[in-house]
Amino acid sequence: MGLGYIGLPTASLLATKGFDVLGVDVNTKTVDRINLGEIHIVEPGLDILVRSAVQSGQLTASLEPATADIYIIAVPTPLSADNRPELSYVEAATRAVAPFLTASSLVILESTSPIGTTEKIGRWLAELRPDLAAPSNEDSNPPGRNRFFLAHCPERVLPGRILEELVQNDRVVGGIDAESTARAHDFYRSFVAGEIVKTDARTAEMAKLTENAFRDVNIALANELSMLCERFGIDVWRLIDIANHHPRVQILKPGPGVGGHCIPIDPWFIIDSAGGDAPLLKAARGVNQTKTSRVVEDVQSKVEGLTDPVIACLGLSYKNDVDDLRESPSVEIALQLAASQAGTILAVEPNIVELPAKLDASGVKLVDLETAIAHADIIVALVKHREFLDVNHGALASKVVIDTCGLLR
């Protein structure tokens, strides 16, 4: 259920491992493209895998689910405008599979989810299918009953390395009951080379959220250092290099903020589940968001005194060498610069062919690197894409350069 960055690589990998896979998505264009053996996202190696999975007949895409032994839910779990987890996609996917469940069906939630979501799915399914016994975490499930199984197995892959990490990463599987955990474990064992750690559903949910909260807090330190170093006139990259010579210090890299579908969102799931009582996680979110605003302010201060300034934003995606613009601080920076009429805003993003509607409507222009460098007064390096690594430093000599990602180091 869901053929995006997680669902499509998973579906095609399983298909090439011999499973009969029905990939379900609510987006007609996505379904049509996949059935042609084509892909709608950028991920190394995915085009070949999907083509071969579709051509072999092991993978078919559809708008509707069907009866299956295993249902994997990999739909979005975004945040609402007031930083609350949005579970409507998970609920819709659950409702869509409910009529097809049979005795012994295994339902796996892969979407990153707030604590208690797997139990919620169990309650929804129990309501929708009173003819089947729902698993209970009280271990009162007599074996062999007309029941289904339910587990959470959060996904931890890194975009850009998804196909490799789907197989190599360690996984955590947490069932609603021991039998659900065991069945989910056996399923992942059939294609995962990494260790598969068994736990309960709530711990599995919290484990995934903890991993991304860990990243957010640590990036917040790097971003706070970058803002402090600006004030102190210290090169933050050199500072971090030096501090990391300490045998037990490993400071991460600063950037223009924190983006993507996971790290800036998942800490809010914990904060929400805790009723707001998670002060360190809230502070880290605040620091990382402040860093994005600081980059905008920095550019705005450099624009002062220039006539018809041209500002080039190098990179829009949330990290290097991917096309994923979700929650990207670079997009936010380009939008804020455009909204404040700081000048003509050029964006260079080699991984997309057109700007998303809101950037396009804001007047930002998508150009290639040479055009940007030729015309810009101010260059804002936002993402360290491989296409930017050989940028001609000489051509930048006459420009104001704001390097948020260490591109020029």
Ligand SMILES: NC(=O)c1ccc[n+]([C@@H]2O[C@H](COP(=O)([O-])OP(=O)(O)OC[C@H]3O[C@@H](n4cnc5c(N)ncnc54)[C@H](O)[C@@H]3O)[C@@H](O)[C@H]2O)c1
């Ligand atoms: N992208 C990542 O790197 C990553 C990594 C780890 C975990 N996750 C988590 O995995 C989940 C999925 O993320 P993604 O990046 O694959 O999202 P995505 O937006 O790329 O894909 C989700 C897909 O689900 C489809 N969809 C929405 N509602 C549906 C429904 N009711 N039935 C069937 N399909 C439906 C959408 O059309 C879309 O194609 C999220 O919870 C995310 O946090 C993502």
